Amino acid sequence: MNRTVRAIPTLLRVGVAETIAYRAEFLIWILTTTLPLVMLGLWTSVAEEAPFRGYRSADFVAYYLATLIVRNLTGSWVAWQISEEIRTGAMSMRLLRPLHPFVAFAASHVAAIPFRGLVAIPIALGLLVSSGASSLTTEPLQLALIVPSLILAWLITFSILFAFGALAFFITKSMALLNLYFGLFTLLSGYLLPLPLLPGWIAQIAEWSPFRFMLSVPVELMTRTFEPADLAIVMLGQLGWTISSLVLALWVWRLGVRRFEAVGG
Amino acid sequence: MLRAVDLTKHFRVHKRPPGFAATMRSLVHRKYEVVKAVDGVSFTIERGERVGFLGPNGAGKTTTLKVLAGLLHPTSGETEVEGHVPFRRHADFLQKITLVMGQKSQLIWDLPPSETYAMNRAIFDVPAAQFRDTLDELTELLDLAPLLDKPTRQLSLGERMKCELAAALLHRPRTLFLDEPTIGLDVAMQLAIRDFVRSYNQRHEATVILTSHYMDDVVALCPRIIVIDSGKLIHDGDLRGLIKTMDPDKRVSFTLTETITDDALAKVGTLLKRDGLRITLRVPEREIPAAVGHLLGPLHVADLAIEDPPLEEILRVMFGRAKDIREAAT
Numbered sequence: 001m002n003r004t005v006r007a008i009p010t011l012l013r014v015g016v017a018e019t020i021a022y023r024a025e026f027l028i029w030i031l032t033t034t035l036p037l038v039m040l041g042l043w044t045s046v047a048e049e050a051p052f053r054g055y056r057s058a059d060f061v062a063y064y065l066a067t068l069i070v071r072n073l074t075g076s077w078v079a080w081q082i083s084e085e086i087r088t089g090a091m092s093m094r095l096l097r098p099l100h101p102f103v104a105f106a107a108s109h110v111a112a113i114p115f116r117g118l119v120a121i122p123i124a125l126g127l128l129v130s131s132g133a134s135s136l137t138t139e140p141l142q143l144a145l146i147v148p149s150l151i152l153a154w155l156i157t158f159s160i161l162f163a164f165g166a167l168a169f170f171i172t173k174s175m176a177l178l179n180l181y182f183g184l185f186t187l188l189s190g191y192l193l194p195l196p197l198l199p200g201w202i203a204q205i206a207e208w209s210p211f212r213f214m215l216s217v218p219v220e221l222m223t224r225t226f227e228p229a230d231l232a233i234v235m236l237g238q239l240g241w242t243i244s245s246l247v248l249a250l251w252v253w254r255l256g257v258r259r260f261e262a263v264g265g
Numbered sequence: 266m267l268r269a270v271d272l273t274k275h276f277r278v279h280k281r282p283p284g285f286a287a288t289m290r291s292l293v294h295r296k297y298e299v300v301k302a303v304d305g306v307s308f309t310i311e312r313g314e315r316v317g318f319l320g321p322n323g324a325g326k327t328t329t330l331k332v333l334a335g336l337l338h339p340t341s342g343e344t345e346v347e348g349h350v351p352f353r354r355h356a357d358f359l360q361k362i363t364l365v366m367g368q369k370s371q372l373i374w375d376l377p378p379s380e381t382y383a384m385n386r387a388i389f390d391v392p393a394a395q396f397r398d399t400l401d402e403l404t405e406l407l408d409l410a411p412l413l414d415k416p417t418r419q420l421s422l423g424e425r426m427k428c429e430l431a432a433a434l435l436h437r438p439r440t441l442f443l444d445e446p447t448i449g450l451d452v453a454m455q456l457a458i459r460d461f462v463r464s465y466n467q468r469h470e471a472t473v474i475l476t477s478h479y480m481d482d483v484v485a486l487c488p489r490i491i492v493i494d495s496g497k498l499i500h501d502g503d504l505r506g507l508i509k510t511m512d513p514d515k516r517v518s519f520t521l522t523e524t525i526t527d528d529a530l531a532k533v534g535t536l537l538k539r540d541g542l543r544i545t546l547r548v549p550e551r552e553i554p555a556a557v558g559h560l561l562g563p564l565h566v567a568d569l570a571i572e573d574p575p576l577e578e579i580l581r582v583m584f585g586r587a588k589d590i591r592e593a594a595t
Contacts, residue, residue: 003356003388003390004551006387006390007387007388007390009386009387010383010384011384011387011388013383014373014376014383014384017376017380018373018375018376021375021376021416022375084389089369090369092336092364092366092369093369093370093371095335095336095354096334096335096336096359096362096364096371097364097385097388097389098359098360098388098389099388104388180510195438234345258338258352259338260336260338261276261337261338262331262336262337
């Protein structure tokens with residue numbers, strides 16, 4: 001454990017170097033996270049004349065720009081990386097190092113976050129001065145919980161995608177399952193629509209599904225005001241999903257790695 | 266020490282004949298076959314030994330290496346390397362071993378090798394002073410200085426292989442698994458890698474287990490040979506012993522100064538090859554003095570070389586016999 005902690009600063013430094021080396025691909029990846037902007041254009045025009053189910057045009061601006069920021073900071077591509085490394089046998093090299101691949105992948109992804117911020121933070125500033133400012137929360141406790149909530153959202157997303165990646169130990173083309181996952185994510189996380197706008201029963205499922213805690217909860221902390229008791233429940237729910245998804249990721253990995261075939265070379 | 270007892274590793278492989286109909290059938294009904302990649306192999310290797318694994322493609326050499334390095338869980342049998350069960354991949358075990366695969370890279374593709382070295386130093390928790398000493402030693406032995414700060418993608422295959430070796434050895438492992446470490450390299454680079462491996466083995470009393478398609482690598486580096494065919498161990502012993510058992514006759518090669526008939530040559534030995542005035546004969550070891558006397562006397566040859574049969578030839582005969590035995594048994 002101590003060895004792992006001591007290795008982290010170097011892993012982060014090398015992760016930053018890798019991010020910079022892949023800057024073109026990285027920029028393209030950031031720029032393709034555009035669904036919230038499309039939805040923003042659509043819903044602001046719908047709510048232009050009158051609020052739609054309580055959402056004013058400014059509420060939609062604040063919601064989708066917050067969604068864009070959260071998605072940029074918490075999105076992950078680890079499932080594809082793991083799946084590809086398992087399929088090609090490149091994972092062998094990681095398994096020969098005394099460092100759990102969860103930590104190695106996490107460090108390289110965390111190292112990329114400041115660069116995602118380079119895009120997300122100017123958007124956040126734009127959000128503050130634009131017409132969405134009136135829809136942002138001013139509650140000090142909620143404001144203080146935004147960063148912890150973003151960290152937990154990142155951990156849930158990373159862990160679930162890590163588990164999906166590790167499914168490649170069992171199913172060679174596990175990435176097909178990821179299409180199903182992204183369908184559910186888009187609907188139930190609030191990425192497509194604010195959750196209160198979903199049909200009743202879907203909204204109920206969404207409220208306690210992990211997807212809400214991966215995206216909607218940090219967005220909600222920025223854009224709506226919680227009662228103290230609700231805030232506590234939401235944060236505990238997010239913590240619960242973080243622990244569950246971490247356990248799931250490590251469990252799938254542990255079961256799967258026994259089946260590794262180390263193909264090639 | 267390294268020990269394998271009755272080691273087996275089986276893979277379940279999806280079998281599908283070619284064609285559209287077979288493709289559609291495989292949607293609903295798949296046929297699987299169990300491939301016995303390693304089938305009851307046992308051996309012990311002592312600290313500091315250099316051992317070559319030989320066998321045809323698909324014989325199970327690399328699978329055995331991967332089981333010993335902890336990458337694969339064995340189907341059955343026992344393995345012990347440096348006092349550990351490999352597949353558990355305990356940090357202390359990984360600290361003591363390394364696996365170099367000629368066709369797999371651990372270097373970060375878009376960064377210079379020095380970045381991979383820094384990362385390995387951190388992951389293996391190598392003290393800074395030891396890291397500097399080891400890197401200096403490896404830089405000198407492998408002539409790495411001009412390569413350390415070039416992006417890996419811009420290195421030639423040979424340069425990359427030298428950098429791979431250094432990355433694999435920075436934590437000073439005591440057991441080296443080398444799987445085709447010279448594949449695709451030119452002769453000069455093969456020699457450099459061979460010299461380096463021998464030198465590392467001697468300096469650090471490291472155990473070296475090598476697979477290579479280049480027999481010269483194996484002959485030059487490995488006093489002991491383990492031959493695996495179809496997952497089974499068919500020979501374990503020294504190289505000369507293997508050659509003597511399989512083909513005790515010598516190869517006598519020479520260039521004639523004037524043409525003579527095949528009948529005249531037959532008095533000296535069995536004619537294996539005739540290329541103009543260049544001749545290769547097969548001669549039993551006990552008849553070598555008489556043959557040499559004859560060649561240097563009445564026949565006036567220009568040059569003369571007496572050698573063991575080529576290892577490739579020995580192995581071809583050996584694998585042919587093993588195949589015949591398998592076919593007879595089925």
